[in-house]
Amino acid sequence: MSDQTNANELPRRRFVVLSGTVGGAALLTGAGVMAGTTAAADTAHGGPTPDPWCPTTPPPGGANPCPPAQLQPLCGRPTDDDPLWNDVKYCTQGVTPPPPQPKPDCLKVTPNYVILHGKPENTHNYLLLPSCRITGIECPFVHMDSAANYWHEAWENARSGGSVPVQYPDIGLGINSQHARRYDQLHIHMAGIRASTQRRLQELESQGRMATQPSQWAAPGNQAPVSGPAGTGDRVYRILKLQDLQQNLFTLLYRNVVVPNSLNMADQTIIVVPKTTAAGSFAGSFYVLNSDTSLHDGTSTCDYLLVYA
Numbered sequence: 001m002s003d004q005t006n007a008n009e010l011p012r013r014r015f016v017v018l019s020g021t022v023g024g025a026a027l028l029t030g031a032g033v034m035a036g037t038t039a040a041a042d043t044a045h046g047g048p049t050p051d052p053w054c055p056t057t058p059p060p061g062g063a064n065p066c067p068p069a070q071l072q073p074l075c076g077r078p079t080d081d082d083p084l085w086n087d088v089k090y091c092t093q094g095v096t097p098p099p100p101q102p103k104p105d106c107l108k109v110t111p112n113y114v115i116l117h118g119k120p121e122n123t124h125n126y127l128l129l130p131s132c133r134i135t136g137i138e139c140p141f142v143h144m145d146s147a148a149n150y151w152h153e154a155w156e157n158a159r160s161g162g163s164v165p166v167q168y169p170d171i172g173l174g175i176n177s178q179h180a181r182r183y184d185q186l187h188i189h190m191a192g193i194r195a196s197t198q199r200r201l202q203e204l205e206s207q208g209r210m211a212t213q214p215s216q217w218a219a220p221g222n223q224a225p226v227s228g229p230a231g232t233g234d235r236v237y238r239i240l241k242l243q244d245l246q247q248n249l250f251t252l253l254y255r256n257v258v259v260p261n262s263l264n265m266a267d268q269t270i271i272v273v274p275k276t277t278a279a280g281s282f283a284g285s286f287y288v289l290n291s292d293t294s295l296h297d298g299t300s301t302c303d304y305l306l307v308y309a
Helices: 031-044 069-075 083-093 150-158 195-206 249-258
Strands: 113-117 125-130 171-175 188-193 223-227 234-242 269-276 282-291
Touching (some): 083 125, 150 188, 150 269, 195 223, 195 234
Antiparallel strands (some): 113 125, 125 188, 171 188, 171 269, 223 234, 234 282, 269 282
């Protein structure tokens, strides 16, 4: 299942609904407002208001399983009617999606996330979705210290030997911006990535054209074009190399790119490309790409680089 993009991006791919709940009232604020909201929520609320659709088990690396109630205007309400949120509710609570939405295949269900098929359904197109109601990248909760590290979980499942392995020569993980997606429950794509993308990133690494510390991520010298499918041209990405995914990528992006440059979190896309060896095995590090339309030739969608079909 791939997301739709806006009129200036790739043609919108229409992906069939996977039953999951959460409708979305994700009104995005500017970086400064989000920072204030985040601070207030962290200091005033040590835990979320109990909710029937929220798990109670704390997520790995986080203290709170779900956004606090006062973030619902930005992060969505449990009563929202969104197809992907309906899918999540079916997998976690057994709530049948409203017709004509079909019941999803719940490939993996945990207290903190579920994994579903993407569309088209194949062995290299999956989605990881929070069990909590979280509309998407614009929700301030995703970059709080208490939030779960969904990127780490996506990789652990998608890698060779994982619970839901992506069967493709190179793996890519990605999330679209608020305006480039179709459904409003946060979902990380677990898909293939083009071999040309892997080669390009290794070439840029050899040229020293990527950040090795999060604080350098937004520097112009660490921005470079990467080609998408034939005929779509290059798009410019901010590129960071990490040795692991132990840190929340939403937090790294917000603190090192969005806030210092007065950007909107809602406009951002993130793509993670595990580095591979010449033999095709995991090389032990990750390329993390970010872009938005504030960059010359930038993009707010991950769909140029990920392979779904």
